[in-house]
Amino acid sequence: xxxxxxxxxxxxxxxxxxxxxxxxxxxxxxxxxxxxxxxxxxxxxxxxxxxxxxxxxxxxxxxxxxxxxxxxxxxxxxxxxxxxxxxxxxxxxxxxxxxxxxx
Amino acid sequence: xxxxxxxxxxxxxxxxxxxxxxxxxxxxxxxxxxxxxxxxxxxxxxxxxxxxxxxxxxxxxxxxxxxxxxxxxxxxxxxxxxxxxxxxxxxxxxxxxxxxxxxxxxxxxxxxxxxxxxxxxxxxxxxxxxxxxxxxxxxxxxxxxxxxxxxxxxxxxxxxxxxxxxxxxxxxxxxxxxxxxxxxxxxxxxxxxxxxxxxxxxxxxxxxxxxxxxxxxxxxxxxxxxxxxxxxxxxxxxxxxxxxxxxxxxxxxxxxxxxxxxxxxxxxxxxxxxxxxxxxxxxxxxxxxxxxxxxxxxxxxxxxxxxxxxxxxxxxxxxxxxxxxxxxxxxxxxxxxxxxxxxxxxxxxxxxxxxxxxxxxxxxxxxxxxxxxxxxxxxxxxxxxxxxxxxxxxxxxxxxxxxxxxxxxxxxxxxxxxxxxxxxxxxxxxxxxxxxxxxxxxxxxxxxxxxxxxxxxxxxxxxxxxxxxxxxxxxxxxxxxxxxxxxxxxxxxxxxxxxxxxxxxxxxxxxxxxxxxxxxxxxxxxxxxxxxxxxxxxxxxxxxxxxxxxxxxxxxxxxxxxxxxxxxxxxxxxxxxxxxxxxxxxxxxxxxxxxxxxxxxxxxxxxxxxxxxxxxxxxxxxxxxxxxxxxxxxxxxxxxxxxx
Numbered sequence: 052x053x054x055x056x057x058x059x060x061x062x063x064x065x066x067x068x069x070x071x072x073x074x075x076x077x078x079x080x081x082x083x084x085x086x087x088x089x090x091x092x093x094x095x096x097x098x099x100x101x102x103x104x105x106x107x108x109x110x111x112x113x114x115x116x117x118x119x120x121x122x123x124x125x126x127x128x129x130x131x132x133x134x135x136x137x138x139x140x141x142x143x144x145x146x147x148x149x150x151x152x153x154x
Numbered sequence: 155x156x157x158x159x160x161x162x163x164x165x166x167x168x169x170x171x172x173x174x175x176x177x178x179x180x181x182x183x184x185x186x187x188x189x190x191x192x193x194x195x196x197x198x199x200x201x202x203x204x205x206x207x208x209x210x211x212x213x214x215x216x217x218x219x220x221x222x223x224x225x226x227x228x229x230x231x232x233x234x235x236x237x238x239x240x241x242x243x244x245x246x247x248x249x250x251x252x253x254x255x256x257x258x259x260x261x262x263x264x265x266x267x268x269x270x271x272x273x274x275x276x277x278x279x280x281x282x283x284x285x286x287x288x289x290x291x292x293x294x295x296x297x298x299x300x301x302x303x304x305x306x307x308x309x310x311x312x313x314x315x316x317x318x319x320x321x322x323x324x325x326x327x328x329x330x331x332x333x334x335x336x337x338x339x340x341x342x343x344x345x346x347x348x349x350x351x352x353x354x355x356x357x358x359x360x361x362x363x364x365x366x367x368x369x370x371x372x373x374x375x376x377x378x379x380x381x382x383x384x385x386x387x388x389x390x391x392x393x394x395x396x397x398x399x400x401x402x403x404x405x406x407x408x409x410x411x412x413x414x415x416x417x418x419x420x421x422x423x424x425x426x427x428x429x430x431x432x433x434x435x436x437x438x439x440x441x442x443x444x445x446x447x448x449x450x451x452x453x454x455x456x457x458x459x460x461x462x463x464x465x466x467x468x469x470x471x472x473x474x475x476x477x478x479x480x481x482x483x484x485x486x487x488x489x490x491x492x493x494x495x496x497x498x499x500x501x502x503x504x505x506x507x508x509x510x511x512x513x514x515x516x517x518x519x520x521x522x523x524x525x526x527x528x529x530x531x532x533x534x535x536x537x538x539x540x541x542x543x544x545x546x547x548x549x550x551x552x553x554x555x556x557x558x559x560x561x562x563x564x565x566x567x568x569x570x571x572x573x574x575x576x577x578x579x580x581x582x583x584x585x586x587x588x589x590x591x592x593x594x595x596x597x598x599x600x601x602x603x604x605x606x607x608x609x610x611x612x613x614x615x616x617x618x619x620x621x622x623x624x625x626x627x628x629x630x631x632x633x634x635x636x637x638x639x640x641x642x643x644x645x646x647x648x649x650x651x652x653x654x655x656x657x658x659x660x661x662x663x664x665x666x667x668x669x670x671x672x673x674x675x676x677x678x679x680x681x682x683x684x685x686x687x688x689x690x691x692x693x694x695x696x697x698x699x700x701x702x703x704x705x706x707x708x709x710x711x712x713x714x715x716x717x718x719x720x721x722x723x724x725x726x727x728x729x730x731x732x733x734x735x736x737x738x739x740x741x742x743x744x745x746x747x748x749x750x751x752x753x754x755x756x757x758x759x760x761x762x763x764x765x766x767x768x769x770x771x772x773x774x775x776x777x778x779x780x781x782x783x784x785x786x787x788x789x790x791x792x793x794x795x796x797x798x
Contacts, residue, residue, distance in 0.1 A: 071779075071783060074776065074779060075776050075779055075780050075783070076776075083776075146774075146776070150773065
């Protein structure tokens with residue numbers, strides 16, 4: 052059986068939808084961060100797949116994905132650091148209790 | 155003429171006002187009072203010098219070789235130049251009447267300053283009082299030397315303000331505050347007419363300047379006549395009558411007289427200065443200033459005569475039934491000013507060289523002196539008895555001889571008994587009125603008789619009648635020299651000023667002539683005055699019940715006169731019931747419900763909408779993302795539909 056482009060895109064779409072759903076509904080900061088990563092990775096898959104199927108002779112999509120993964124790692128580290136600091140301050144990572152910056 | 159002296163006359167009082175007004179509170183009472191009095195004394199000397207130079211130096215600027223007195227602008231400075239034709243100037247005009255007024259104002263003002271040293275001794279706000287007196291003197295001097303009608307209007311308002319400040323001097327008394335507001339509002343209302351008159355006049359003649367307006371009155375009238383007619387009267391008549399309306403307000407002519415009796419709430423020296431001698435004659439002065447224009451318009455002259463004649467009679471009747479001595483004097487002032495108005499209004503250049511003009515100004519001069527004397531005398535009485543009502547006085551002649559004799563001289567002068575000054579001026583005025591029409595002459599002679607009657611009624615009620623039993627506890631006595639000296643000097647002036655050959659100084663066109671006593675008029679007026687005085691003597695010399703019986707027999711008339719023929723009530727009715735209740739309330743309703751309502755509706759709708767959608771702004775990122783996501787899907791759908 053040939054691997055068609057849809058076989059990559061549909062799991063990627065599911066991953067992205069899960070990410071969106073998790074981002075909107077989860078109350079735990081860590082879970083929100085994981086959802087964010089899911090969306091990012093779904094997009095990365097799309098990049099690679101489109102590069103592979105539409106422009107087979109070129110490598111820009113691959114490199115862009117590598118680049119995005121690198122940035123995502125750095126960003127995750129930053130986000131984790133913020134979450135840890137919030138936890139130290141509020142003793143919780145529940146997003147409903149982190150509303151002190153509102154006022 | 156050098157402009158230093160005239161300028162100093164204006165600068166000195168305003169400087170004194172600034173000094174006393176700004177630094178007065180740091181000075182002692184004595185220093186502030188002395189400073190104000192000395193400043194006023196110097197101003198008086200300067201004014202006398204200027205007037206003397208004007209009348210007697212023979213300078214060709216002031217008087218031609220034929221002896222015709224000229225108008226002379228000492229300086230005329232462009233103050234506000236809006237356009238090349240619309241320029242408001244400030245200047246100093248010397249002519250017979252302004253020189254006369256300089257003398258009158260500074261003299262009375264100086265005596266009032268001196269008198270107040272004693273009268274206001276120890277009052278709270280003594281320095282403020284002197285500051286206001288200086289402000290008033292400055293404004294009044296600026297008014298009389300105005301070179302143009304707009305400058306006059308500015309100073310006209312300034313004297314109104316000073317009058318307001320001084321009437322309300324005892325600002326803790328509600329009656330004084332009410333009186334000051336009343337005076338200000340009534341005169342302001344009249345000044346609205348004045349302003350419209352000025353605008354009409356200057357719109358059609360293209361000038362504010364008095365000299366230009368009055369040197370060629372024929373041209374002025376003909377350019378004004380080009381304006382056509384409005385409501386049956388020509389523009390000339392409208393402009394002149396509206397300008398006269400300003401004079402009616404300031405000079406307390408009917409129906410705008412209601413503020414003057416209430417203005418007596420102010421300190422008595424203020425009444426003497428502002429509400430007897432100087433400010434209230436501003437209306438007469440205004441008509442005199444514009445006389446060459448007025449005398450060419452028969453209708454407005456008749457208007458002045460009618461208003462004046464009615465006011466003179468009305469005020470004289472009311473004065474007979476007042477109990478407060480200051481109010482009697484106030485109504486007497488209204489009556490006498492109306493006398494001057496009638497006199498000027500009755501003057502015609504073709505009759506006796508405009509005798510009425512000369513005699514009106516003559517009476518202005520003599521009246522200022524003897525009325526100031528009477529008011530200052532009343533002040534001394536009030537100071538001694540601590541009451542304004544003659545019912546608390548009586549038999550005072552033994553206790554206060556100086557006040558008694560000076561007051562008597564004042565009464566004789568106002569009653570028109572020779573050789574006191576009032577006789578000469580009143581006789582000339584009556585001659586002018588008889589020349590104008592027989593009826594007017596008889597009418598005003600009757601008013602003169604009433605004047606003599608009520609003044610002597612007042613005199614007997616204060617100094618004879620019956621001794622008040624309270625004198626045993628608190629013996630009244632003459633006041634200190636600062637209060638007695640002005641009385642004595644003014645009494646002397648009232649005795650001799652009638653002999654001034656006034657026709658040589660002030661005439662409507664500057665040409666001098668000799669005054670001749672017309673025997674028929676003189677004898678009639680003397681007889682009328684003597685009869686009136688005799689009547690007052692019979693009725694009021696000793697305590698008896700005849701006056702009370704007479705009052706009771708015509709009780710309605712007495713009450714009506716005592717209540718000033720209900721003018722205040724009529725005004726109250728018109729302002730409160732009609733204007734406030736009907737007109738103002740409906741306008742207020744419209745404002746509150748329609749205009750404010752529209753604006754409130756906008757605000758309310760905005761508020762409601764904001765309340766409804768404020769939940770969107772929750773601050774929760776996740777909600778935003780949800781909305782963003784929904785929007786993105788919607789957008790995608792739309793694009794998809796469009797592509798298909």
